[in-house]
Amino acid sequence: MYVSDLALNDFRSYREVVLALEPGVTAFVGQNGQGKTNLVESVAYLSTFTSHRVAADAALVRQGTGGAVVRAKVFHGERPTLVELEIVAGKANRARLNRAPARTRDVLGVVRTVVFAPEDLELVKGDPGVRRRFLDELTVLLTPRLAGVRSEYDKVQRQRGALLKSAGAARRRGGRVDLTTLDVWDAQLARAGAQLVTARTKLVRTLRPHVAAAYEQVSAGQGTARIDYRASIDVVDEVPDPTAEELADGGAAGDVARAGVEAREEALLDTEAVTTRLVEAMGRLRDREIERGANLVGPHRDDLVLSLGSLPAKGYASHGESWSYALALRLASYEVLRADDTSPWGRDGEPVLILDDVFAELDTRRRERLAGMVAGAQQVLITAAVPDDVPASLAGVRFTVHQGQVTRA
Ligand SMILES: Nc1ncnc2c1ncn2[C@@H]1O[C@H](COP(=O)(O)OP(=O)(O)OP(=O)(O)O)[C@@H](O)[C@H]1O
Numbered sequence: 001m002y003v004s005d006l007a008l009n010d011f012r013s014y015r016e017v018v019l020a021l022e023p024g025v026t027a028f029v030g031q032n033g034q035g036k037t038n039l040v041e042s043v044a045y046l047s048t049f050t051s052h053r054v055a056a057d058a059a060l061v062r063q064g065t066g067g068a069v070v071r072a073k074v075f076h077g078e079r080p081t082l083v084e085l086e087i088v089a090g091k092a093n094r095a096r097l098n099r100a101p102a103r104t105r106d107v108l109g110v111v112r113t114v115v116f117a118p119e120d121l122e123l124v125k126g127d128p129g130v131r132r133r134f135l136d137e138l139t140v141l142l143t144p145r146l147a148g149v150r151s152e153y154d155k156v157q158r159q160r161g162a163l164l165k166s167a168g169a170a171r172r173r174g175g176r177v178d179l180t181t182l183d184v185w186d187a188q189l190a191r192a193g194a195q196l197v198t199a200r201t202k203l204v205r206t207l208r209p210h211v212a213a214a215y216e217q218v219s220a221g222q223g224t225a226r227i228d229y230r231a232s233i234d235v236v237d238e239v240p241d242p243t244a245e246e247l248a249d250g251g252a253a254g255d256v257a258r259a260g261v262e263a264r265e266e267a268l269l270d271t272e273a274v275t276t277r278l279v280e281a282m283g284r285l286r287d288r289e290i291e292r293g294a295n296l297v298g299p300h301r302d303d304l305v306l307s308l309g310s311l312p313a314k315g316y317a318s319h320g321e322s323w324s325y326a327l328a329l330r331l332a333s334y335e336v337l338r339a340d341d342t343s344p345w346g347r348d349g350e351p352v353l354i355l356d357d358v359f360a361e362l363d364t365r366r367r368e369r370l371a372g373m374v375a376g377a378q379q380v381l382i383t384a385a386v387p388d389d390v391p392a393s394l395a396g397v398r399f400t401v402h403q404g405q406v407t408r409a
């Protein structure tokens with residue numbers, strides 16, 4: 001797919017801007033703080049309803065105004081679709097599809113993007129929450145229905161957490177704790193949680209070969225990347241968890257370790273079984289959960305483990321290796337979306353690639369490799385403060401961004 005027209009009103013620094021875009025490479029060039037990222041961020045926002053820079057929508061609305069509007073015309077093959085999103089700080093977004101009011105969840109998945117940004121380094125170096133978000137956003141792009149499951153899980157988790165906290169306080173005062181309500185929450189948390197666990201496990205299995213291949217390409221064969229899903233239910237149930245070293249072993253020990261992971265993943269793909277296991281685990285953990293006042297098992301405690309050869313990437317990988325890993329995760333996402341043909345928008349699930357300020361972060365060799373890998377994509381939007389940072393092989397349309405004015409160079 002590609003975006004042919006983009007119009008913003010009161011989005012970030014823009015009062016109004018209208019742009020005609022083309023398939024292929026488009027670079028937005030200009031000095032710091034001129035509004036380059038704001039432009040591409042608006043396109044990315046249409047795909048996930050989140051920004052790669054801020055958690056709250058308020059920052060997306062131009063200061064002093066009540067709401068922002070992002071409008072885009074996108075093409076899936078020959079088929080045009082008009083997407084409109086009104087962002088009102090602190091309120092639910094209002095969406096329109098082809099000028100008719102639509103539920104926001106029907107708009108999810110219409111615009112698909114994969115964003116590469118300096119913040120991606122956190123995928124490797126940051127907390128598990130960053131990696132969970134990575135998996136969940138990709139899962140929702142592939143299966144928009146899961147957006148509902150995800151917010152349901154968050155809601156139940158918050159309410160159950162509050163209940164556990166007050167139960168803990170009551171118990172410390174020597175009072176009575178009503179456990180029947182908790183049973184209801186356990187069942188709800190398990191049902192939504194198991195769906196997320198299964199979806200993420202499935203995604204990790206799909207991504208795995210792509211991550212390995214992309215890392216190999218970006219790093220010029222300097223190391224083998226492997227990703228694994230670590231589910232807290234497996235930790236609680238004491239399912240064997242082979243180390244990166246065991247998994248990387250080329251001999252019989254490695255075969256045993258990999259077969260173990262295979263069996264563990266097969267088990268996580270069975271949503272019913274995971275639901276049961278979660279309910280049972282919460283039963284066993286109940287006293288501890290009340291004592292701690294927190295939900296101790298479920299997808300909010302899971303992680304995506306990144307290994308490089310026989311070592312975990314986190315805490316061991318060099319700066320350059322971490323960058324290559326982050327790029328490999330994004331490139332793999334692109335490949336998975338491109339290959340996906342389940343979207344209602346036809347077989348053209350190829351996402352728009354957004355490279356926000358990444359070339360400045362990479363050495364020449366990685367720059368060239370990344371450029372080579374994205375050059376063939378249907379649409380690539382790039383931002384750069386220094387024009388020469390964009391590799392020559394990515395010649396395409398250039399816009400200059402200066403004081404909020406976007407002009408074709
Ligand atoms: N909600 C908002 N209202 C008004 N101005 C905003 C809002 N959000 C951001 N800005 C302003 O937008 C400007 C441009 O931001 P942007 O991140 O797009 O710059 P950039 O061109 O990508 O710069 P850099 O090269 O440093 O990445 C900033 O000066 C910022 O203060």
Ligand SMILES: [Mg+2]
Nearest residue numbers: 036037357383
């Ligand atoms: Mg920027």
